[in-house]
Amino acid sequence: MDWGHLLALDTLPQLLKGAAVTLKITLMTAVLAFILSFVVGFLRLVPNRWVRRLVTAYVEILRGTSAIVQLFYLFFILPAFGLSLPPTATAVIGLGLNLSAYGSEVVRAGILAIGKGQHEGAAALGLNRVQTYRLVILPQALVAMLPSFGNLLIELVKATSLVSLITITELTFSGRQMVVTTGRSVEIWTWVMLLYFAMAYPLTWVVRGAERYAARYR
Amino acid sequence: MFSFEFLIRILPDLLRGLVVTVEATLGGFALALIVGLALALGRRSGVRALRLFCDGYIALMRCTPLLVQLYFVFYVLPSYGIRFPALMTGILCLGLHIGAYIAEVYRAGIDGVPDGQWEAARALGLKPYALWTRVVLPQALPPMIPPLGNFLIGLFKETPLLAAITVVDIFGAANNVAGLTYRYNEPYTAAAVILLAVSLIAAYFVRKLERRFDRTASGQSG
Numbered sequence: 154m155d156w157g158h159l160l161a162l163d164t165l166p167q168l169l170k171g172a173a174v175t176l177k178i179t180l181m182t183a184v185l186a187f188i189l190s191f192v193v194g195f196l197r198l199v200p201n202r203w204v205r206r207l208v209t210a211y212v213e214i215l216r217g218t219s220a221i222v223q224l225f226y227l228f229f230i231l232p233a234f235g236l237s238l239p240p241t242a243t244a245v246i247g248l249g250l251n252l253s254a255y256g257s258e259v260v261r262a263g264i265l266a267i268g269k270g271q272h273e274g275a276a277a278l279g280l281n282r283v284q285t286y287r288l289v290i291l292p293q294a295l296v297a298m299l300p301s302f303g304n305l306l307i308e309l310v311k312a313t314s315l316v317s318l319i320t321i322t323e324l325t326f327s328g329r330q331m332v333v334t335t336g337r338s339v340e341i342w343t344w345v346m347l348l349y350f351a352m353a354y355p356l357t358w359v360v361r362g363a364e365r366y367a368a369r370y371r
Numbered sequence: 372m373f374s375f376e377f378l379i380r381i382l383p384d385l386l387r388g389l390v391v392t393v394e395a396t397l398g399g400f401a402l403a404l405i406v407g408l409a410l411a412l413g414r415r416s417g418v419r420a421l422r423l424f425c426d427g428y429i430a431l432m433r434c435t436p437l438l439v440q441l442y443f444v445f446y447v448l449p450s451y452g453i454r455f456p457a458l459m460t461g462i463l464c465l466g467l468h469i470g471a472y473i474a475e476v477y478r479a480g481i482d483g484v485p486d487g488q489w490e491a492a493r494a495l496g497l498k499p500y501a502l503w504t505r506v507v508l509p510q511a512l513p514p515m516i517p518p519l520g521n522f523l524i525g526l527f528k529e530t531p532l533l534a535a536i537t538v539v540d541i542f543g544a545a546n547n548v549a550g551l552t553y554r555y556n557e558p559y560t561a562a563a564v565i566l567l568a569v570s571l572i573a574a575y576f577v578r579k580l581e582r583r584f585d586r587t588a589s590g591q592s593g
Binding site: 213214216217218219221222223225226229230233234307311312313314315317318325328329332338339342343345346349350353354357 | 372430431433434435436437438439440442443446447450528529530531532535542549555556559560562563566567570571574
């Protein structure tokens, strides 16, 4: 029996190339979303009411419409306004903005969860605002945020499959291509599922580890 | 750049799509409730193989994208001679996918019933059926309702993916308009606004439910 043919092993190199693109987009988006999450999360806590309203609208709009709709919006409509981005940039910006709406909630909740006593203690020590956040609030808040960020990262790995619909040759797109050229849908979709699983499942261990670490820290 | 006249012309198509979106959401959610319950009970069972199967199923569903699951069912099942209409495939996948998340809601709800309640029910000699319907579920169900509402909204926001397997939901309808007319702004903007409106209204009701069940929960404990 020809195992290589039975398992469609000849399609694997192409799929692995797609998986590499998936990882690349995941990483770039994660960095962008992480930074934006902090910017947006902090802006939701400023005293100015209009800034807060604007940022709340940003979060509600991005969470209230689907990521795929947002990607199509960037991909098809921005060019009509004369703003053409390469597809990869569209993907990273689209997914990054979407994820930052969820991430900013994690940041906000993490900072609000730090007790008033910590702020008062820092003030009593004569720390200024920046020092208070850098030395007292953030080190504690970051640990508490870790598990939620881990879960968002798992969601992100899966969400990158959406960018196959805006012509990026990542894992899902490679799968579709290989099915069209070889016609072997069962084997190829099974491989695609397994490759996603291999990328996302180890992250669940990381999340569990982060949960334990955060629990011990408290 | 943005023509309201054109928007009004395509609106009936989009609203027909919205009906399909709602059908997919409700159908998928009903199935997810059943799948989630089966998984939650399976994980509590005394049979080790069943527990492992449920854990594996949940991990697989949570660690692979819904889009790939849709392709899998849509393109693989027909090669075994099993054929569903696209919308049925979509509902099936949504239910199987979200069910893996909902299992956790059931688990938290059931584990939230204090040990003393179980012990008291057993001490009264209640049979398993009475124990579940008279003691455990009346206490476990209300706290589950707000998180279940959030999953319903989440599922609603996943339905545009069904357009990838040829379902003409609201997003599919917008795609069709865009493909036929090469005008992208109106259909996608309208689809986004309608999705946003529905999910904001739904979120408002979920928040109301949350407050209501918070009060009853604190009322019981007090």
